[in-house]
Amino acid sequence: MNEISTSPLYKDNADWKDVTPIYPGKDEEVAVKIAVTEDFIDAFAYFRAVLIKKEKSTRVMTLLEDCIRLNPANYTVWQYRRLCLTELGCDLKKEMRYLDEIIEESSKNYQVWHHRRFIVELIGESVAQGELSFCEKIIQDEEKNYHAWQHRQWVARTFKVPLDDELSFALKMLLIDSRNNSAYNYRYFLLTLHDKIEDKNMIDIEINLAKQFIRNIPNNESAWNYLTGLLINDGITANSDVVSFVEDLYDTTPEDKRSPFLLAFIADIMLENIENQVKADESAERAKQLYTELQKSDPVRVNYYKHQSLLAQTMLVKSQTKVAAK
Template identity: 45%
Template sequence: MSDYSSDENDDYVLYKNRPEWSDITPLAQDDNEEPIVAIDYTENFKDCYDYFRAIVQKKEISERALELTQTAANLNPANYTVWQYRRDILKGLDKDLHEELEFVEKIILKQSKNYQVWHHRKVLVEWLKDPSKEKYLTEHVLSKDAKNYHAWQHRQWVIKTFKLYDGELDYVDLLLKDDIRNNSAWNQRYFVINNTTGFTEEVLRQEIEYTLSRIREITENESAWNYLRGLLLHDKAGLSNNTTVKAFVEELYESNNRSPFLLAIIVDMCLEQVGAGGGDSNYSAKRAVELCKDLMEKFDTVRANYWQHMLDSIGSESGEGTSGN
């Protein structure tokens, strides 16, 4: 199947001038007599979609209808009705779906943030039960935009549906080596472990060590800190009782590191200890108040209102002084 845009093709012939379409009466879009905002469609666009509406009304399943949907999809890849009707035709004509995969791949590589083209591909893969090209395609897209939501969504779907977890953590490692702040890659790491081994005691220990080593590289990396928090949700000891994490954060703090993410996790560790009735005097309401003030006034001023809110909450629960002034 060719890939072209009718607005860019000098040899393009309007459907109204094609003899094989002479039996079809085009159906114009109803924009009312006085539309609030009139869209200035190109002649090619209006011509194509007038004929598209006509064949949908007729429920025509034919080769020419399939070709028309190709033109319509190239003109507007985000049109849900075009893709749905195209799928009806593909089924009705029993077309080679591998050819369709090639067609939609070309559009995805040009329109990688378009939900409809990814959905169309997903349906094709479901019909074929063939995911063999999906990881490669998403890697191609992610090599140009490592945080493309649609590519990640498609990748997770195909991995989970067809159990394609092998090698995925190695791929995540490559992405993190390229950009350690890639939140999508951290999310994928969690997704893979959560759906394979799960966060057993040994896996949790390994992942905490891995994450702390990454944080040590760049302590201002919010993505790694968030991943650490996610890991500790699986730790029965809680946020403030993991000895490895406690030793790590206190070592950083004593070295005069004042990353807002470091201070924030210590605040939460303090609040967890206070909420549990104490037990570790190093994690007190008083310390939480001091750190919130530091965050509000010096280290995280962008979120000063949030830290003032935290101060007020701590004060109401513990009786500690909370004035930010």
Template identity: 45%
Template sequence: MGESMCMFNSSEFKDVQPIYLSQEESGVINIACSKKFEDVYAYFRALFNKQEISERALKLTEEAAKLNPANYTVWYYRRKILKELNKDLKKEVEFCSRMTDETPKNYQIWHHRRLLIEILNDPTGELEFTQSMLQEDYKNYHAWQHRQWLISHFKLWDNELVYSEEMIKKDARNNSAWNYRYFVINSTTGFDAQVTEREIQLTLENIKKLPHNESAWNYLNGIVEDRGPSSFENVVNFCEYLLSKKQTPPQLLAFLYTAYLDKFQKTGEENFKNNAIKMCEMLLDMDPMRRHFWQQYKSNVKA
């Protein structure tokens, strides 16, 4: 209590009439918060309502952001003040970095950072920052999203394919790393025949090590989708080999189902239809939680 009142008892804020929430505004369930929180946001509301642009308003937004970094209005107001006062936005980026260290998965901080970098039009140090955040948590999707925006907006594609492979090696089950790799390729070379074959080999190597790795299977499905899985005989052969070795992750059976159904629809040969039905029957036994889903797949084949 003393800390907040010391701040607002100073001459700097003596002309401000704070706006505290009424009992009705607090709602049926009153959220417990500190006296400092109540004071800071009461003064914040007062200055925000006036849209005051001043050093004290800027200082107040910093206090408010530290108390609740998820408050979008605080960041919006802070950006407006920074712009009007012509503040050094690089220092604000540094402030964002300190805040992100405390709350690395806070959407509002990452969004604020992105808008700052966009205004500065200078990505210097940003790839390194996202890399440091991803070293702490390989699956921080906010960091991945920011990096994806950076390389797209500033055309920083050069080393990103290598980076994605490094991150996949560190954690092959990282959906974000696989998704990032797909984004990089799709935005640069595209999936021509040569690239597709290279990516298939990379993915199959990962599946061989971790047959139940859903991330790798999702990536494989994505890169063969346009031509259809049955068009990639080497992949079908690989899957059939795993099946012969009693390796039966649901993703494998689902892939073979799609490949056999695709082949049946193209050729009309009954053996492919029967194989597709067999995959569904195996999935019904193996994955009873989704039995209605696989039963529908089986019905689709018979139809």
């Protein structure tokens, strides 16, 4: 009577006796060797053999799951799994459930998100809403998970999901954490995706939103960046309300409490004034004064601010030369 093997290793599995495993050779040894377990060496030795044989079968799918468990970031394993899935005609909904589990355990793994995109593309639009819900679940667990936000962008772009629903989601995440740069990026992405970046009414709404977040937390760099992005097409000085807003914030904030982002934003206004030859002399002096303030409030970037101060002077000279040449 044959004994039933209780070993988890493939080399001891009767169902794999027809396969000769391919173990790492001497030429693969490196100076700094990565410590791996016996089951890792065993599973990947059989995976190598499978690659050579180009076998695609149910048992290979199980082997791939073991390899993924041991190293979920291995691109070749995921790629071969995609080949097996399509050739074997596997249940894609089942694969999605499998991916749910893998992502919940390893949500910062690029390969698993890439694989998920492949499966969603095969299934089609019917899973779009489910993907948004899944992304929300992952993002709620970790609000700045880059891969989840990128996947949500892909879903929104691929399946043209409603703008209002996604703006509401982004706003909800900003109300949870108004410093969440990923939520600002997503909101800006939505505006460009739906060609709203030129819509004055929409941009005014977004500007007011950014201003509100800045009022609440003046040191919120993400909100300042978002505001700058909204104004990039026409220039900062084209929006008089924004100029008044930041000047008022400057005047009403004690000198030692002024945000470096506020100072830098006004300095950008001054540089824009010089370029547009609007009170160039005064703007250059104001810019240099602001960069001096910034060297005190943000000493980490002191060399950058010194450079910007010199830039303001250089821009002024160029502006004066242009005026003299007319």
